[in-house]
Amino acid sequence: MAEPARLVILHEGDNPTLGYFGVSIESMYAQLSVLRVDISRNPEDFQLAWGDVVVIMRYLNNAWYRKLQKCKPCLAGLIYFMDDDLLDSSAMVGLPINYVRKLKQKALRYRGWIKRYCSGLWVGANMLAEKYADLEPKLLNPSPPTFYLTRSKPVYVAYHGSTSHRDEIIWLYDVMAPVLKYGSNIYMEIFGDSYVSRLYRDLPHVSVIQAMSWPNYFAYTSSRRVDLFLVPLISKSFNRGRSYTKFFDSARLGAAGLYSCVAPYKDFVDNKKDGLLLSNEKQLWVDAILSLSENSGQREYLANNCKLRAASLIKKSYSDNILRQKNAS
Structure with a gap:
């Protein structure tokens, strides 16, 4: 596996997870330069480089899934981060139908691939760390920028x-x-x-x-x-x-x-x-x-x-x- 050279965070838009956990994720590779990439971008317009550590923040789509599958051999790490239980359909019972549909389309459908190909699982809650203990997850605490408090x-x-x-x-x-x-x-x-x-x-x-x-x-x-x-x-x-x-x-x-x-x-x-x-x-x-x-x-x-x-x-x-x-x- 390549040596870590750059941290790439894949996220969907400007969202609360990025706001509250972005700094925590970046601190895990504090020595690396960081690039945040919105998955709404066409992956063909973005070049993943040798030694990139890629963190998937909650959601994925087919275009980026294919890109990661193709480029995985050159990556120094492929990590999945979630701050909700996105990998278990039973945890979604009782949620609004449209929201469940979104979770299934952008997260749950990739559960098997995530467990098989991701080199790490990071989570944002104690319950998630305990539930997915067999995957040896790392627990991250929210660490928003200081201006979030002003x-x-x-x-x-x-x-x-x-x-x-x-x-x-x-x-x-x-x-x-x-x-x-x-x-x-x-x-x-x-x-x-x-x-x-x-x-x-x-x-x-x-x-x-x-x-x-x-x-x-x-x-x-x-x-x-x-x-x-x-x-x-x-x-x-x-x-x-x-x-x-x-x-x-x-x-x-x-x-x-x-x-x-x-x-x-x-x-x-x-x-x-x-x-x-x-x-x-x-x-x-x-x-x-x-x-x-x-x-x-x-x-x-x-x-x-x-x-x-x-x-x-x-x-x-x-x-x-x-x-x-x-x-x-």
């Missing part, structure tokens, strides 16, 4: 558009994708149906909320805190007939509002005072959201002025209505 203050971003805003929802995806990639403390909520859920499901920190009646929406937004309220509007005939009601939603949410610099907001919002006006250039929105996410003082300034102006407008409207009633009588 808490950054979250910044909540909201878009509350109805189904009539399908164009804006699609447009906003290209804005929020880089925002959520670089703003690790940014969380987004967006109203939408199953289409919106499918569109945004791969973005981190996104909650898609089903549409609700006006009384429920009013109650929800009256008790909800939002930092940034997004009001993009694609310039088209139907949108030009809208009013500036989202300004009041922003005030009620206590948020700093970001508005497209088109009617009705172009001539209503006092730019950089009670809201931010932006042309519909996606990078401008990305930069503005990221900048405001790091500047709580600027957010509070815009939000406070928005609330003051909204209150002033409501007071004036009430006074005007009283005056009209008096004149009418």
Whole structure:
């Protein structure tokens, strides 16, 4: 068998097992360089080298199975790691059917091959070490990076558009994708149906909320805190007939509002005072959201002025209505 030269960790996406046990696995070969490889990658695009130690983290697929079978003679080690009981179908009784199907497809079906060809079994729980004692497993303890224990203050971003805003929802995806990639403390909520859920499901920190009646929406937004309220509007005939009601939603949410610099907001919002006006250039929105996410003082300034102006407008409207009633009588 070759001498260990490099540690290759095969994992499926960015997942809790990688987060909590990745460092523990790497520490087993602390002297080696480490390469983490997502099994969604085409294995033909990746070259396993002489002396690689490969750790399969929970899951495998047919493409990588064939790759490992072919390259096994050149490997310095082939290890299977699990932090759940993935090699015994009886342990899966009572689990949701779809989850069991996933475990069988990506782990259990390879049980015989794992026991025969893997040079080591590593586990993440005492019970697993005891149950599979005949395979002489090594017990690893979770060892997450230190930043897993730190808490950054979250910044909540909201878009509350109805189904009539399908164009804006699609447009906003290209804005929020880089925002959520670089703003690790940014969380987004967006109203939408199953289409919106499918569109945004791969973005981190996104909650898609089903549409609700006006009384429920009013109650929800009256008790909800939002930092940034997004009001993009694609310039088209139907949108030009809208009013500036989202300004009041922003005030009620206590948020700093970001508005497209088109009617009705172009001539209503006092730019950089009670809201931010932006042309519909996606990078401008990305930069503005990221900048405001790091500047709580600027957010509070815009939000406070928005609330003051909204209150002033409501007071004036009430006074005007009283005056009209008096004149009418």
